[in-house]
Amino acid sequence: MTGRFVRLGELDRAPLAFSIDGKPASGLDGDTLLVAVLNQTDRLRVSEFGDGARSGFCLMGACQDCWLWSESGERLRACTTPLKPGMRILTQAPGREWLKIAS
Amino acid sequence: MAEDRIIVVGAGPAGVRATEALVDAGLRPTVIDEERRDGGQIYRRQPEGFRRAKSELYGTEATRAANLHDSFARLQPQIDYRPETLAWNIADNRLHLVRGAQSDALTYGALIIAAGATDRIMPVRGWNRAGVYSLGGSQIALKAQACAIGRRVVFLGSGPLLYLVASQYIKAGASVAAVLDTAPRQLRVKALPKLMARPDVLFKGIALDRHLRRSGVEVLSGIHPLAIEGSDEQGVEAVTVRLPEGEVRTIACDAVGLGYHLRPETQLADLARCAFRFDAKTRQWQPEVDAEGRSSVKGVYLAGDSSRTLGADGAEAAGRLAALAALKDRGHTVSATEMARLAKTIARSERFRQGISEAFPWPHQAAAELSDDTVICRCECITAGELRAVASEKGATELNRAKAFSRVGMGRCQGRYCGHAAAEVVAAAAGLPLEQVGRLRGQAPVKPLPVAAGVTSP
Amino acid sequence: MTRQQADVIVIGGGFMGASAAFFLRQRGRSVILIERDLVGQQASGVNFGNVRRQGRFLPQLPLANRSREIWGRLDELIGEDAEFIPTGYLRLCYCKEQLGRLEQYAADAKAYDLDLEILGRNALKARFPFVGPEPIAAIYSPRDGHANPRLAAPAFGRAAARAGAQVFEQTEVLSITKAGEDFEVGCSDGRVFRSPAVLVTAGAWGNALSEQFGEPVPIVARGPQMAVTEPMPYAIEPVVGLATAKEKEVIYLRQVTRGNIVFGGGPRGPAHADIRRAYVLPQNTLGQLVQLQRLIPALGSLSIIRTWSGIEGYLPDDLPIMGPSAREPGLYYAFGFCGHGFQLGPGVGDVMAELIDRGETTTPIEPFSIARFASETAAPTHATSSVQAMETSPR
Numbered sequence: 001m002t003g004r005f006v007r008l009g010e011l012d013r014a015p016l017a018f019s020i021d022g023k024p025a026s027g028l029d030g031d032t033l034l035v036a037v038l039n040q041t042d043r044l045r046v047s048e049f050g051d052g053a054r055s056g057f058c059l060m061g062a063c064q065d066c067w068l069w070s071e072s073g074e075r076l077r078a079c080t081t082p083l084k085p086g087m088r089i090l091t092q093a094p095g096r097e098w099l100k101i102a103s
Numbered sequence: 104m105a106e107d108r109i110i111v112v113g114a115g116p117a118g119v120r121a122t123e124a125l126v127d128a129g130l131r132p133t134v135i136d137e138e139r140r141d142g143g144q145i146y147r148r149q150p151e152g153f154r155r156a157k158s159e160l161y162g163t164e165a166t167r168a169a170n171l172h173d174s175f176a177r178l179q180p181q182i183d184y185r186p187e188t189l190a191w192n193i194a195d196n197r198l199h200l201v202r203g204a205q206s207d208a209l210t211y212g213a214l215i216i217a218a219g220a221t222d223r224i225m226p227v228r229g230w231n232r233a234g235v236y237s238l239g240g241s242q243i244a245l246k247a248q249a250c251a252i253g254r255r256v257v258f259l260g261s262g263p264l265l266y267l268v269a270s271q272y273i274k275a276g277a278s279v280a281a282v283l284d285t286a287p288r289q290l291r292v293k294a295l296p297k298l299m300a301r302p303d304v305l306f307k308g309i310a311l312d313r314h315l316r317r318s319g320v321e322v323l324s325g326i327h328p329l330a331i332e333g334s335d336e337q338g339v340e341a342v343t344v345r346l347p348e349g350e351v352r353t354i355a356c357d358a359v360g361l362g363y364h365l366r367p368e369t370q371l372a373d374l375a376r377c378a379f380r381f382d383a384k385t386r387q388w389q390p391e392v393d394a395e396g397r398s399s400v401k402g403v404y405l406a407g408d409s410s411r412t413l414g415a416d417g418a419e420a421a422g423r424l425a426a427l428a429a430l431k432d433r434g435h436t437v438s439a440t441e442m443a444r445l446a447k448t449i450a451r452s453e454r455f456r457q458g459i460s461e462a463f464p465w466p467h468q469a470a471a472e473l474s475d476d477t478v479i480c481r482c483e484c485i486t487a488g489e490l491r492a493v494a495s496e497k498g499a500t501e502l503n504r505a506k507a508f509s510r511v512g513m514g515r516c517q518g519r520y521c522g523h524a525a526a527e528v529v530a531a532a533a534g535l536p537l538e539q540v541g542r543l544r545g546q547a548p549v550k551p552l553p554v555a556a557g558v559t560s561p
Numbered sequence: 562m563t564r565q566q567a568d569v570i571v572i573g574g575g576f577m578g579a580s581a582a583f584f585l586r587q588r589g590r591s592v593i594l595i596e597r598d599l600v601g602q603q604a605s606g607v608n609f610g611n612v613r614r615q616g617r618f619l620p621q622l623p624l625a626n627r628s629r630e631i632w633g634r635l636d637e638l639i640g641e642d643a644e645f646i647p648t649g650y651l652r653l654c655y656c657k658e659q660l661g662r663l664e665q666y667a668a669d670a671k672a673y674d675l676d677l678e679i680l681g682r683n684a685l686k687a688r689f690p691f692v693g694p695e696p697i698a699a700i701y702s703p704r705d706g707h708a709n710p711r712l713a714a715p716a717f718g719r720a721a722a723r724a725g726a727q728v729f730e731q732t733e734v735l736s737i738t739k740a741g742e743d744f745e746v747g748c749s750d751g752r753v754f755r756s757p758a759v760l761v762t763a764g765a766w767g768n769a770l771s772e773q774f775g776e777p778v779p780i781v782a783r784g785p786q787m788a789v790t791e792p793m794p795y796a797i798e799p800v801v802g803l804a805t806a807k808e809k810e811v812i813y814l815r816q817v818t819r820g821n822i823v824f825g826g827g828p829r830g831p832a833h834a835d836i837r838r839a840y841v842l843p844q845n846t847l848g849q850l851v852q853l854q855r856l857i858p859a860l861g862s863l864s865i866i867r868t869w870s871g872i873e874g875y876l877p878d879d880l881p882i883m884g885p886s887a888r889e890p891g892l893y894y895a896f897g898f899c900g901h902g903f904q905l906g907p908g909v910g911d912v913m914a915e916l917i918d919r920g921e922t923t924t925p926i927e928p929f930s931i932a933r934f935a936s937e938t939a940a941p942t943h944a945t946s947s948v949q950a951m952e953t954s955p956r
Binding site: 004005006007008009010012013029030031032035038039042043047048049050051052053054055056057058059060061062063064065067080082 | 137144149150151152153154155221222231232233234235236237239240241243244245247248249250251252253254275276277334335336337338357358368478481482483484514515516519520550551
């Protein structure tokens with residue numbers, strides 16, 4: 001899957017390795033998590049209520065559409081979270097097992 | 104003394120200028136801002152390590168942006184600045200804060216709310232699909248991250264931001280498929296007398312329009328949006344609109360920037376129990392402010408877009424004026440001449456903004472035409488049909504009642520993006536004037552509050 | 562001036578009033594239901610939504626059992642879904658003293674047909690692995706559950722209307738006076754309603770009417786402190802609560818099938834019956850968040866998205882006012898349910914309808930009689946003069 005976003009400049013930044021659903025991915029230093037993920041794939045998550053893929057909306061921390069899970073059970077708002085090297089991101093929410101994570 | 108503390112919420116144009124006035128008066132205000140850096144949304148900064156010049160980021164507003172950033176840099180040593188901090192609640196003259204999962208609460212003597220605005224949205228069938236972004240969001244992708252939201256972008260909505268963002272995308276090398284404006288072009292001519300209140304801004308607008316047309320991008324006015332086509336899996340694939348002559352056009356794209364001006368961020372004012380009034384011109388509820396920025400609650404001031412949309416330079420004036428009003432109310436000597444001058448600037452911005460809302464009106468009639476399967480509330484996935492059903496079958500013709508029955512506006516965004524449209528849908532379904540439907544009451548937290556931020560009070 | 566007549570006038574369209582109106586219609590009685598705002602808007606609409614029997618005052622269990630039986634067939638009875646699910650109710654404790662109390666309660670409750678299961682630490686962890694390290698045991702009632710308070714009372718109101726009750730919303734009652742054999746109920750818009758029987762189900766405002774008949778009660782208004790998290794995959798089936806003697810520790814939560822986790826507990830907040838506003842104190846929310854994580858540590862990774870309160874009426878003994886007036890034949894009360902009325906709603910309506918219809922009820926409700934506050938009654942202010950009552954009546 002190619003990315004939804006298109007980079008138009010500022011390409012001269014250090015690459016940062018992270019993973020999406022267990023697969024290796026690469027972003028650039030200074031990316032928000034949202035931008036890093038959407039340059040690799042076409043979605044951030046799937047709507048809880050059955051209307052398909054979601055990829056964020058406001059990018060300013062207001063709409064709360066861009067929540068992501070990390071493999072360790074953290075909840076991250078992708079548009080206000082800077083990408084950090086080694087992040088392990090899930091675009092599929094865990095099932096019932098979220099309740100066991102981190103307890 | 105905590106009782107003497109003045110807190111400014113927001114470090115955009117209004118917040119920075121309010122802060123500056125307070126520092127000029129010899130005070131050390133506290134500045135709360137959700138962002139990592141100052142500038143607000145309009146003068147949002149790019150992250151460290153990005154190299155584009157300010158002229159590239161802010162265009163004709165580069166000097167204003169630079170001035171604002173410089174001013175704040177000078178102020179920083181003289182203020183208690185708390186970036187990345189959310190003001191999530193207010194009670195008993197205490198502002199409740201959270202940074203990450205760290206809670207705090209500050210008592211204030213005066214509170215200046217300069218919380219800004221977010222995009223005002225009229226839904227269209229399919230707007231919940233992946234690849235649809237608010238106009239503001241589309242702009243942030245470019246300004247703060249040097250990205251386009253897609254390979255082929257349609258901008259849909261109305262208002263100056265529609266043209267500004269489209270033009271910025273083209274300049275940055277993005278592919279813009281079309282600019283689709285719900286406002287008929289002739290309205291701009293009618294609004295000219297009011298728009299002449301700010302000839303400088305009007306001229307910039309005309310230049311934008313020319314740039315778009317010269318670039319060869321299709322610009323259609325007076326359209327009626329029918330759907331954002333695509334699939335649950337793939338997201339956006341096209342936009343379908345009806346042209347003024349009745350022809351239906353489908354334009355292929357993989358991303359949409361959507362928005363109809365701005366709506367004020369009023370949650371804090373609401374939690375501070377400020378009174379609101381209905382503005383018939385823009386069809387929205389706004390917190391009451393006097394000519395100098397005082398709310399109905401003693402000690403609470405409102406400035407910039409979080410009370411009413413005046414644009415960035417109007418916000419700078421409003422921010423400074425609200426701070427002077429607070430100083431005056433607290434016994435400081437302030438220049439009456441300056442206050443009068445600022446009030447005049449704001450009045451001019453206000454007149455210009457009235458012109459803008461006449462030239463690019465909020466398309467409220469569209470609410471009645473939305474198909475029943477159109478999602479109104481993105482967070483909870485509540486459709487127009489469900490909302491109409493609670494209004495017509497369960498008598499929920501007041502918006503909070505409709506919320507209680509249908510869940511509209513009950514999701515993570517707290518009704519920011521669906522509240523105005525939901526009110527229009529209920530009003531149309533119930534055959535009531537919009538003001539009788541009311542507005543969604545603000546409920547804490549202003550934005551999601553981490554459970555991990557819990558603390559036991561002494 | 563319009564004049565309308567019915568067998569019974571019900572004043573107050575909360576859960577109790579709406580369900581009483583419905584059950585009175587089931588018994589063929591003509592009913593007028595008068596509500597100042599909208600049906601189910603105050604305490605009935607903002608509470609936690611607990612459909613629990615365990616933990617209740619034991620002599621209240623027959624009423625709770627009767628109510629639980631109705632909850633089980635609510636959808637077909639009223640023709641709408643109030644999202645009742647019998648998920649079970651798990652009540653945890655942190656200390657041995659509390660466990661002792663729970664064990665005693667479980668033993669005593671057997672006499673009232675309430676079967677409770679005591680789970681020791683290991684059994685608790687095996688069945689509900691999400692609970693944190695602190696709880697030492699739990700008491701589990703499998704047939705309790707939860708429902709949606711935003712929907713239940715309004716659904717009863719609509720069902721009552723469909724069954725023929727006249728429902729007048731946004732109609733404020735100012736006075737109840739006796740005119741011959743009938744009561745006259747005067748409203749602020751000038752309308753007067755007449756009936757031989759009146760049921761006051763006015764929640765925190767009940768005293769404003771009962772004192773017109775010389776039966777004041779020491780009711781105070783308080784606000785529950787409620788909040789809800791973002792939606793999460795459905796994983797917590799039972800209602801989970803903590804049994805504790807420390808008010809600050811009190812916490813209870815439930816997950817709705819859509820995923821949000823609703824919770825409340827701790828000190829109650831300020832409620833202003835006069836202006837009809839109640840508030841959640843920020844420090845109460847923050848305190849609840851601490852208790853939430855003690856109970857279920859995984860909740861620490863979530864965020865809350867909304868808080869709310871409402872106006873509940875509390876009496877000093879934490880028991881409601883329910884039954885006939887001790888002074889005025891034909892006058893009945895069911896108000897002041899002290900924050901625990903939601904589960905009782907259908908049962909209270911059914912019992913009050915039976916009581917008004919037949920003059921007696923098969924479910925014991927004597928402990929809730931208004932007469933228990935009679936010694937506190939000041940000089941009787943029996944309302945025979947309508948003019949006087951109109952002038953002195955509180956809002």
